Amino acid sequence: MKHFRCNHCEHVVYFENVTCVSCGRALGFVPQYLRMATFEPADAGASGVGGPSATGTDPASRLWRSKDGGAYRQCANYGIERVCNWMVSAADPNRLCVACRLNETVPDMGVPGNRALWGLMETAKRRLIYTLLAMRLPVQPRGVDPQGGLMFSFMASTPKHQVMTGHDNGHIVINLAEADDAVREKNRKAMGEPYRTLLGHFRHEVGHYYWDRLIAGTELLEQFRALFGDERLDYQEALNRHYEHGAPADWQDRFVSEYATMHPWEDWAETWAHFMHMADTLETAKSLGLVLLPQGTPELSLELNTERRQPLIARTFEEMRDQWIPLTVALNSLTRSMGTGDAYPFVLSTPALEKLAFVHQVVTQRTADPA
Numbered sequence: 001m002k003h004f005r006c007n008h009c010e011h012v013v014y015f016e017n018v019t020c021v022s023c024g025r026a027l028g029f030v031p032q033y034l035r036m037a038t039f040e041p042a043d044a045g046a047s048g049v050g051g052p053s054a055t056g057t058d059p060a061s062r063l064w065r066s067k068d069g070g071a072y073r074q075c076a077n078y079g080i081e082r083v084c085n086w087m088v089s090a091a092d093p094n095r096l097c098v099a100c101r102l103n104e105t106v107p108d109m110g111v112p113g114n115r116a117l118w119g120l121m122e123t124a125k126r127r128l129i130y131t132l133l134a135m136r137l138p139v140q141p142r143g144v145d146p147q148g149g150l151m152f153s154f155m156a157s158t159p160k161h162q163v164m165t166g167h168d169n170g171h172i173v174i175n176l177a178e179a180d181d182a183v184r185e186k187n188r189k190a191m192g193e194p195y196r197t198l199l200g201h202f203r204h205e206v207g208h209y210y211w212d213r214l215i216a217g218t219e220l221l222e223q224f225r226a227l228f229g230d231e232r233l234d235y236q237e238a239l240n241r242h243y244e245h246g247a248p249a250d251w252q253d254r255f256v257s258e259y260a261t262m263h264p265w266e267d268w269a270e271t272w273a274h275f276m277h278m279a280d281t282l283e284t285a286k287s288l289g290l291v292l293l294p295q296g297t298p299e300l301s302l303e304l305n306t307e308r309r310q311p312l313i314a315r316t317f318e319e320m321r322d323q324w325i326p327l328t329v330a331l332n333s334l335t336r337s338m339g340t341g342d343a344y345p346f347v348l349s350t351p352a353l354e355k356l357a358f359v360h361q362v363v364t365q366r367t368a369d370p371a
Helices: 114-134 181-191 198-214 221-228 235-245 264-287 317-337 350-368
Strands: 026-030 035-041 063-066 071-074 087-089 103-105 151-155 166-168 171-175
Touching: 026 063, 026 071, 026 087, 114 151, 114 198, 114 264, 166 198, 171 198, 198 264, 198 350, 221 264, 221 350, 264 317, 264 350, 317 350
Parallel strands: 103 151, 151 171
Antiparallel strands: 026 035, 035 063, 063 071, 071 087, 166 171
16 A cells, blocks of 8 residues: 555554644545545634544544545444545435445444454454455446445354355455454464455455456456366365365465465455565555665566556556565565464466456456547
């Protein structure tokens, strides 16, 4: 994700911030411009410090002014629930921002601890939506597009009902327990996964959604089958086989993960998620102006294009790959120096890179499509 600064005092601010720690101005993310901005209540005095002074009983109805004079409201999940920091244009009749209006089901706030877990869910989801918007991919709620829209449900398991994380025709369900670090780490070890994060779940499941939107029934389907296999294979049979026998011993020669070996749909979703990891991390490195000049190993040098208006994704996948390799070597070297495991515990084979290049093709083809 790109680097943000307070547009009042130029201090560094983060994607999740609600106030600038330097000048105290209220902050909000403006999705149509993909930027953080400072706001003051529409009826505030000159300072705009210290929160809204507007009257009214509904915080989500209060108007805020941006530095350029634009009128906004806080998303209802910002002004009321405090689990969001995105803004809604005053002209927009929706009470929820473009990320929160994708929600179908949210956790029961009467259960202790659920609000904190929901907040973590929303943070990961907003990072997902930021990248999708930056890639100019279709992000429409089910209410706007009943057939092809996207919606999320965050649900907790009960003794009578076990919630399974998954995707079904644009409906993504995430088990609330995945927001609990201890539970997720337990699942990571039980499943033998070197990498399991909440954001990774979102990226994987939305990959299934975009397979339906961008590949199914298109001229790309045959190319997909040549790389990933025939998705018409029985899914339940493949699932049973995977959990009974595990991944093939040579899985690293063809796939980005063990789970990707289960079925072509899962191979696509894992590869899609990996591509999003790459795009987001490279954007962060570019935004920070990262340069790598290691002594004695010029092949690991890296100097990224840091023009402000550059696209999120490199023009070719080869360029993206050549940036990614030295960056991951640096990341792993740094985390090992801190005494922790590799930040990037993957080895990409040639077939895996070819699949990632196909994802790049699908995304950039969609971005270039005037429709």
